[in-house]
Amino acid sequence: SVEKDVPVPSPTKVDLTCKLDENSNLKNPEVTWKKGSEIIPHISKTPNSWTIQLTISDKYHLGSYTCILKGEKEVSAVFHLQVPKIEGKEKPVITYEGDKAVMVCKTDYNAKTWTWHMTNGTELVPIVKILHADKFQIMSPSAGVSRLEILKLTKEDGGVYWCEAEFDLGTSKTRFELRVLSIAGPLKPFIAIVTEVVILVTAIVLYEVYSKRKQKGREKEFDQIEQL
Amino acid sequence: PAPAEAGRAPGPPDGGWGWMVLLGAFLSIGFAYAFPKGLAIFFKEIQGFFGTSYSEVAWVSSIMLATTYGAGPISSILVNRYGSRPVVMFGGLLCGVGMISAAFCTSILQLYICVGFITGFGLALNLQPSVIIIGKYFLKRRPIANGLAMAGSPVMLCTLAPLNQFLFENFGWRGSFLILGAILLNCCVAGALFRPIGAHTALVKTPVTEEGKDALKGKITEDGPTENKPEEEGGKDCFEKINQYLDFSLFKHRGFLIYLIGNVLMFLGFFAPIVFLAPYAKHTGIDEYSAAFLLSILAVVDMVARPTTGIIANSKWVRPRIQYFFSFAIAFNGACHLLCPLASSYSGLVVYSSFFGLAFGMVCAMLFETLMDLVGAARFTSAVGLVTIAECCTILLGPPIGGILIDTFGDYKYMFIKCGAVMVLAGTFLFIMNYYNYRMLAKEEKERKTKEEDPKSVRTEDESKKNWNKDSTQDGPELEPLREKGEGVKKEMNG
Numbered sequence: 001s002v003e004k005d006v007p008v009p010s011p012t013k014v015d016l017t018c019k020l021d022e023n024s025n026l027k028n029p030e031v032t033w034k035k036g037s038e039i040i041p042h043i044s045k046t047p048n049s050w051t052i053q054l055t056i057s058d059k060y061h062l063g064s065y066t067c068i069l070k071g072e073k074e075v076s077a078v079f080h081l082q083v084p085k086i087e088g089k090e091k092p093v094i095t096y097e098g099d100k101a102v103m104v105c106k107t108d109y110n111a112k113t114w115t116w117h118m119t120n121g122t123e124l125v126p127i128v129k130i131l132h133a134d135k136f137q138i139m140s141p142s143a144g145v146s147r148l149e150i151l152k153l154t155k156e157d158g159g160v161y162w163c164e165a166e167f168d169l170g171t172s173k174t175r176f177e178l179r180v181l182s183i184a185g186p187l188k189p190f191i192a193i194v195t196e197v198v199i200l201v202t203a204i205v206l207y208e209v210y211s212k213r214k215q216k217g218r219e220k221e222f223d224q225i226e227q228l
Numbered sequence: 229p230a231p232a233e234a235g236r237a238p239g240p241p242d243g244g245w246g247w248m249v250l251l252g253a254f255l256s257i258g259f260a261y262a263f264p265k266g267l268a269i270f271f272k273e274i275q276g277f278f279g280t281s282y283s284e285v286a287w288v289s290s291i292m293l294a295t296t297y298g299a300g301p302i303s304s305i306l307v308n309r310y311g312s313r314p315v316v317m318f319g320g321l322l323c324g325v326g327m328i329s330a331a332f333c334t335s336i337l338q339l340y341i342c343v344g345f346i347t348g349f350g351l352a353l354n355l356q357p358s359v360i361i362i363g364k365y366f367l368k369r370r371p372i373a374n375g376l377a378m379a380g381s382p383v384m385l386c387t388l389a390p391l392n393q394f395l396f397e398n399f400g401w402r403g404s405f406l407i408l409g410a411i412l413l414n415c416c417v418a419g420a421l422f423r424p425i426g427a428h429t430a431l432v433k434t435p436v437t438e439e440g441k442d443a444l445k446g447k448i449t450e451d452g453p454t455e456n457k458p459e460e461e462g463g464k465d466c467f468e469k470i471n472q473y474l475d476f477s478l479f480k481h482r483g484f485l486i487y488l489i490g491n492v493l494m495f496l497g498f499f500a501p502i503v504f505l506a507p508y509a510k511h512t513g514i515d516e517y518s519a520a521f522l523l524s525i526l527a528v529v530d531m532v533a534r535p536t537t538g539i540i541a542n543s544k545w546v547r548p549r550i551q552y553f554f555s556f557a558i559a560f561n562g563a564c565h566l567l568c569p570l571a572s573s574y575s576g577l578v579v580y581s582s583f584f585g586l587a588f589g590m591v592c593a594m595l596f597e598t599l600m601d602l603v604g605a606a607r608f609t610s611a612v613g614l615v616t617i618a619e620c621c622t623i624l625l626g627p628p629i630g631g632i633l634i635d636t637f638g639d640y641k642y643m644f645i646k647c648g649a650v651m652v653l654a655g656t657f658l659f660i661m662n663y664y665n666y667r668m669l670a671k672e673e674k675e676r677k678t679k680e681e682d683p684k685s686v687r688t689e690d691e692s693k694k695n696w697n698k699d700s701t702q703d704g705p706e707l708e709p710l711r712e713k714g715e716g717v718k719k720e721m722n723g
Contacts, residue, residue: 094400104276147279186403193410197417204420 002077007084009109010168011057016079018067020048029071035063056081059169084109086165088174095180101150103176105163110143117162124162153180239367240605245423246365246373252421253358253377256316258384259323259415260355264292266388267343270401277401278336285336288343290624295348296355297620303356304613305474312357312364313422319353320415326350327409331402343405347412354415356612359596361422363605370600371547375538375593382530382589475610482668483602484611486661488618491595494558494654495622497647498591500630501565501584502526508640514574522577526585533589541594551662554591554598559655561587565648569641602665 006014016033020026031050033040044051050067062083068076086107095101105114116138117124127148129138137149146165150157158180164173240246267289275285306315326346333339358377366373395404478484505526509519537557540546546553564583571580596612603611630643 091397094398094403096400096402099402102277102279141279181399181403186399186406189407190410193407194413197410197413200414200417201420204417208423 001075004077004079005085006079006081007109008056008062008081008169009084009111011055014054014056014081015051016054016065016067017049017051018069018077020069022048026069026071026073026075029069032068032070034066034068040065054081056169059083062169083167083170083172084165086111086163086172086174088163088176092177092179095153095178097153097155097180097182099153101148101153101157101178101180103148103150103161103163103178105146105148105165105174107144107165107172109167111146111165111167113166114138114140114146115164115166116146116148117164119160119162150178155180155182240363240365240370241425242366242369248421249361249365249423250373250377252316252418253362254380254383255418256354256358256380256415257377258380259412260296260351260358261381262384262388263347263351263412264289264296265385266392267292269389269392269396270404273396273401274336274339280336288336288339291340291344292348292351294620294624295345296352297616297623299349299352300356300616300620301474301613303352304360304609306353307357307360308474308609311424312361313419313424315353315357316419316422317416319350319357320413320417320419322350322353323347323412323415324350324409327405327412331405331409350412350415354418356609356616357422358418359612360609361425362596363600363608364425367605369542371541371550371594371597372535372538374597374600375535375541378538378592378595379531379534379589381592382527382534386524386527386531474613475607476614478603478607478611478614481603481607483665484599486658486665487599487602488615490555490558490654490658490661491615492618492622493657494591494651495619496626496629497562497565497650497654498626499623500626500643500647501568502588503627504630504634504640504643505581505584509574509577511640512572512577514577518574522581525578525581526588529582529585530589530592533586534593537590537593538597541597549666550594550601551598551666552659554594555655555659555662557587557590557594557655558658559652561591562648562651562653562655565644565651568644568648 006016008014018031020029031042031045033042033050033052040052040054042050042052052065052067054061054065056062062081065079065081066076068074084107086105088103088105093101093103116127116136118127119125127136127138129136135151137147137151139147139149141147146163148161148163158178161176161178162173163176164171271282271285271288274288275282278285303315323346326342326349329346330339330342333342359374362373362377363370392404392408395407399407502523505522506519509522510516541550541553561584564580564587568580568584571577599611599615600608626647630647633643633646634640
């Protein structure tokens with residue numbers, strides 16, 4: 001069946017329409033709109049589209065709304081009305097000791113407030129910037145973006161962080177994984193490659209010196225043969 | 229005592245150590261072209277880290293590209309003075325230093341300097357000398373050598389893209405830059421392979437007569453640095469000194485001017501379609517991975533097209549008329565772009581990508597070969613520097629103009645039409661002007677031959693030297709294969 005996410009940042013009126021494709025085999029189906037088990041009457045109907053109108057004013061009005069078309073076979077489409085999703089970084093954020101870590105949390109809509117938590121074992125500890133001003137900095141360059149900066153990183157700062165955005169009708173969370181590496185990490189492949197370069201350059205130069213000497217030796221022989 | 233071995237010093241080896249030089253050039257050219265493109269993977273993270281806009285980060289790439297092309301003349305001057313090897317090794321060191329210091333940058337401005345200028349300059353010191361030294365090691369097989377060396381670019385891009393992704397996921401952007409700095413040091417290995425070649429290695433130490441000395445001197449001006457000429461001409465002023473290292477007299481060279489105008493025009497539409505191919509595909513509703521796959525198809529076809537074009541360009545039918553082949557490749561490229569808006573489905577875009585990859589590879593494979601063909605190996609060093617700094621402007625303008633067209637009309641097709649039209653125009657211009665150039669050269673060759681056979685012409689040492697110089701400066705297409713035939717005919721007449 002067909003699914004669609006509908007983000008609802010604030011209370012609003014929403015029209016949901018199910019349209020039947022003209023080439024479909026289904027003719028004159030019986031259409032019902034449902035939320036869970038509750039049936040919703042549609043307000044407008046055309047030969048192949050059915051619409052309902054909803055007033056979303058609190059979080060109980062959010063959820064999955066389905067339109068079911070019954071004929072020889074049954075097809076349905078689902079609309080997920082939900083709080084807007086926020087976007088973080090799925091892959092781990094890699095940083096280094098002594099450096100700063102930046103985690104950026106984004107949404108396409110305007111959030112009312114942003115909160116960050118760090119995990120200490122299994123509990124969620126909120127990050128309050130006033131208390132730890134020299135270690136954590138939380139900034140919101142625009143209503144849809146929040147930045148957490150962690151300064152003077154140490155290995156213990158690694159772990160899971162949560163970003164939470166509050167909208168009118170609910171909250172949305174996303175997760176970040178922070179990994180703090182020491183400089184030794186990339187240094188090993190670095191030294192390996194530099195060693196390889198030095199070895200190759202030396203080998204090439206030595207080979208050249210060797211082949212030049214061989215050539216000079218051959219030329220000397222040639223001159224000597226000529227003089228004879 | 230043995231008679232004067234007054235023949236010409238041996239010409240380019242066309243093989244032997246030349247293949248190792250080719251390997252080095254392959255690496256060097258690959259890094260120079262592919263490295264800036266491969267950096268794009270890091271931009272999103274860097275943008276988030278420094279809190280800048282995406283275009284501010286994209287400037288890193290633009291500065292790098294501008295420096296690599298803009299520093300061309302400096303590269304040429306250095307190669308004219310010191311030869312390819314030290315320049316490339318120094319360039320490799322610069323690249324390494326640039327990226328290593330970039331790993332410790334604390335602002336976007338510092339990134340502009342470390343990645344943009346320093347690494348960009350290092351890549352410039354890699355690109356030009358690599359192309360130049362191919363001309364010194366290859367003559368008969370030069371188109372193949374050029375095609376193979378230029379194939380380094382797509383191969384390196386296909387290697388760097390997944391490598392950068394892997395480095396980024398494991399070491400973040402700082403660690404990746406550190407490791408990439410080490411990887412760029414391999415350009416020094418490429419440079420080590422660039423064994424110097426020229427009159428210095430090929431002089432035969434036997435007693436020579438005056439004429440023999442002329443012939444040898446003439447050959448020296450063809451192969452080695454152009455320092456021997458001014459010796460007899462007395463005091464030099466500052467302009468002559470610069471001219472000694474960067475040959476500005478090229479601007480009077482007919483073939484060079486044709487190439488310059490045609491190429492500067494072509495680059496206006498050359499790179500924009502690649503930049504916008506994936507966004508265009510996504511715009512028509514194709515998903516991100518399929519859109520990226522189009523670029524992969526382009527790269528693979530490109531990889532095969534370059535050496536293949538080199539082989540075709542080397543064949544005896546095409547080589548004397550290589551300028552026509554080049555003009556055709558450019559026009560073909562333009563035609564692809566003009567037809568692209570007609571491709572509406574994914575399979576249509578796949579076909580477009582394949583043909584685009586083919587056309588792109590053909591043009592790139594012959595890009596430097598045709599310039600060498602027009603000005604000769606000796607003046608190529610200066611020519612390539614002057615050409616790249618001129619192309620620098622249009623290369624940088626191309627994608628932004630395309631972007632403006634897309635934003636203004638909200639439709640990608642005008643960008644494709646603009647690129648296609650510009651390239652078809654450039655191809656046609658080059659075709660017509662090279663037809664004219666070939667005819668003028670044939671005429672001059674005929675005049676030169678009638679003058680040589682004239683027994684009444686008084687030959688002083690200076691005059692014969694002047695003739696040699698005229699030959700090496702106005703010698704248009706390397707008519708070596710044709711000239712041998714001519715000399716063969718002459719021998720028959722005299723013998």
